[in-house]
Amino acid sequence: MKILIVDTFYGPYLERLYASGVLIQQPWASQHKAHFAGGFGTGDAYSHGLGLLGVEAIEIVANSMPLQRAWAQEYRKELLQLQDSGQQLLSILEAQIRWFKPTVLYVQDINWLPAGFLQHVKPLVDIVVGQNACPLAANLDFSPYDLLLTSLPHYVGKFRAMGVNAAYFPIGFDERLLERHGRDGSRLHALTFVGGLGGFHNNGTQVLEAIALKLPLQVWGYGGQQLPVGSTLKHRWQGEAWAEDMYGVLANSQITINRHIDIAESYANNMRLYEATGMGACLLTDAKLNLPCLFEPDYEVVTYTSPEEAISKLKQLVLNPQLAADIAARGQARTLKHHIYTRRMEELLALLQRHHCQTTVSLTKLPSFQTLLVACRAEHADRIPGPLRQALLREHLNHRMTLVSDAPFQIPALQKMHRWCGSTLALDAVQVRSCLDVMDPDQILIVDDQPTGLVPSDWLTQLKQQAEDRQILCTYVRPIA
Known part of the structure; x- marks a missing residue:
């Protein structure tokens, strides 16, 4: 199996990369390596992680004209004669696909x-992802x-409604960045945003x-x-910070x-979650429905629901730097254990196998998990049976357990x-569907008394109905008295 990853980089970053005039004189391999040295975006974390799993992969920065x-x-000098720059980039990319002969175009x-x-x-190629x-x-x-x-x-769900096969795949952190930005324990900036x-x-x-307006915030971006x-932010703005500069700030x-882009709505997803915690900073981030699936709120990261709470x-x-340092250490440990790209690439290969079994993806060495979703109303949150509660608090080798609740x-x-x-789970049926889309459970355990009648507007009823539509087994577990 071979994967060719097509990426694009921010234009001003590419301009800065070539600003000295030295890099453009180098062979393609040297230029290619330089593009990923700073860790811009996902860098070459995909090909590195895939390589550790025995999968040959390469990143192509398709919009970098000099590269x-x-x-x-x-390799193909005749393509340099094309006058249209856009057509030239696409023609070169096509030639690279023919040269690398990938199984997957990503x-x-x-x-x-x-x-x-x-x-x-x-x-x-076999598949386009x-x-x-x-x-x-x-x-x-x-x-x-x-x-x-x-x-x-x-x-x-949005992509699936458009008729496209889709799946959830979270972002991660490239742990090699810690080696490039080694710390001696001191941190010069008290409070930042990038x-x-x-x-x-x-x-x-x-x-x-x-x-x-209330705190000495330093801002890059x-x-x-x-x-x-x-704008107070404009007066605090230190300029843009990309790749190695951004990681240096963090x-x-x-x-x-951290704050999520407006389109993220009720969900945590962005790169800063992993970049900030991975680099060992104490992260304050906006509270989201699925955040506790990624980090323990106010223990591994700190959350806010309003400007007043954030302040x-x-x-x-700021007044208790040891508290901030302890939270930062726990957040970094969580990221390095669960959210690194070497682990994400295992998940990626599993997704390719699940959705495209006809390809020659071999994952015999990767772990196989059963996913259990435990659904519980807010009023039963303290009535989850003891053995089930203990199971939810542990990590398991062969299955994953997640609680969903309106609490x-x-x-x-x-x-x-x-x-x-x-x-808000009780108010939005889309959030119930999104939970099932992400968790993709093999079975659902519902902590509730067996209902005698269904209430269509109830989120738990909606969860059960959607599970039935997906042919997911639901089992009732009686809450303790």
């Missing part, structure tokens, strides 16, 4: 690569894709403005130039703030459980 032309200079930026091109090269967790361009044609992966839980400002991040930017003249941050918790952390995730009875929690 792509360097490849053509060495597209990281589905907004960039035209559907017509994918239809043209589709006969050259796309990945997305950002706003979608208008009128995208998904027909060339055999599978779409997304870290946004509600996008799974990321986009304005645009698709309007809601989060308003929260950051409120924080900056794109969009700072467009902030209003009177490695030097005692506390750093209050940040003041506590607030902060209540003591549910702490340290892998859980999908929030009072």
